[in-house]
Amino acid sequence: ETGVTQTPRHLVMGMTNKKSLKCEQHLGHNAMYWYKQSAKKPLELMFVYNFKEQTENNSVPSRFSPECPNSSHLFLHLHTLQPEDSALYLCASSQVGGTSGHTDTQYFGPGTRLTVL
């Protein structure tokens, strides 16, 4: 499936580096999400954007900085990360709203496997 793409697929960075994760959705959706999945743990919602506006910040540390320039693109800027931030970072998108209610099915990208040294 190529509806939601993420780059890079793998990233190794030092604690003093600055890097960015990119997500792009080709589904015409108006909501985008960042999730973190650490080893053996459930997905943790980090941020939600609806129509380019951030509507949810799930108490995420400021070393993670999201950016949503338009409804199709979502970035996660990383700086001064800690080793415990090593995880699979997943992006998702969904269609929100509609006259008959919405089902909010989220479509996920393949994820970026991040390792912080």
Place this chain on the structure above:
Amino acid sequence: LAKTTQPISMDSYEGQEVNITCSHNNIATNDYITWYQQFPSQGPRFIIQGYKTKVTNEVASLFIPADRKSSTLSLPRVSLSDTAVYYCLVGGGGATNKLIFGTGTLLAVQP
């Protein structure tokens, strides 16, 4: 947001039907029930979604009783490639599109 409870793990054999039940006692009136499948190091994949009664698609069926306090995902004739974690979620209705993933059910299919 409604909390869900599902078994941590299940075992099955190829060709069997597998039923995974999820409890969601606090489901809200306009919440939907959605199931996702996740393979290691991949993003979850939507399987099926329903509001009430029964929903069937090409890969699974979803049974929802009248009180909607539980739901059962039914996978017909599983194969080895169905080994994955299956998540039950409720939400998507109302003013928020926030979904909470639980620990899911690890289904292990044996030959």
